[in-house]
């Protein structure tokens with residue numbers, strides 16, 4: 001369980017939930033992949049979505065990030081109905097998705113990648129031709145972010161040459177450049193070795209000190225270590241919800257994981 005900084009209340013005063021879904025349902029040609037999901041994610045917590053293969057985790061994630069449109073139900077972010085908001089407009093609202101859609105350009109250095117990301121919210125792009133001093137504030141902020149994710153020694157290395165774990169750290173830096181209030185992480189530990197898992201776990205903990213994190217993650221020990229709340233999905237519906245102790249001892253959850261399926 002994390003120690004979190006004091007949290008501001010949401011702009012609409014609708015309690016502590018930063019995101020809430022009501023009756024969220026997604027059908028694919030009559031097949032119900034997500035059924036009547038009422039998800040509440042508390043501000044400044046780490047919330048994990050888990051469940052056996054095919055449970056509907058990715059579909060819920062894609063609905064929340066607006067990459068899929070629900071068949072029915074609604075999504076509320078900071079009390080505002082964002083069900084029909086375009087994915088590209090979600091970053092402006094403070095919600096940023098990371099990892100599945102890589103934000104890293106392999107032919108640019110670590111510093112250049114972070115600078116590009118920092119220029120996005122300002123509505124300017126690729127100003128490398130500008131005199132160096134014009135970019136100075138961006139430069140300082142880029143260096144801060146690079147240091148924050150532990151990549152200072154790799155600042156001038158092309159992103160394509162970084163190890164998988166360091167690339168992921170760079171993705172964190174480019175994501176944080178957008179100043180998100182909420183981060184949605186799709187399997188942040190996928191493909192990482194033991195040491196990198198440790199490094200990225202600590203980054204997620206630090207990120208969550210004053211932000212909200214929702215992640216889909218298969219690695220249960222990571223989920224146990226990081227999550228304040230876990231929602232377990234099976235066959236498109238919520239089976240259980242609670243902290244790791246509650247969820248891992250829930251007989252229905254244990255049953256859902258028996259029989260060769262894994263989380």
Ligand SMILES: Nc1ncnc2c1ncn2[C@@H]1O[C@H](COP(=O)(O)OP(=O)(O)OP(=O)(O)O)[C@@H](O)[C@H]1O
Nearest residue numbers: 028031032033051052053054055056057058059060
């Ligand atoms: N575009 C699609 N068209 C048809 N069926 C789909 C589509 N996307 C997902 N499904 C089905 O919806 C169900 C839920 O899939 P989803 O990928 O959300 O599960 P998941 O929990 O993320 O699984 P995994 O852990 O294996 O990634 C599955 O039965 C899947 O085959």
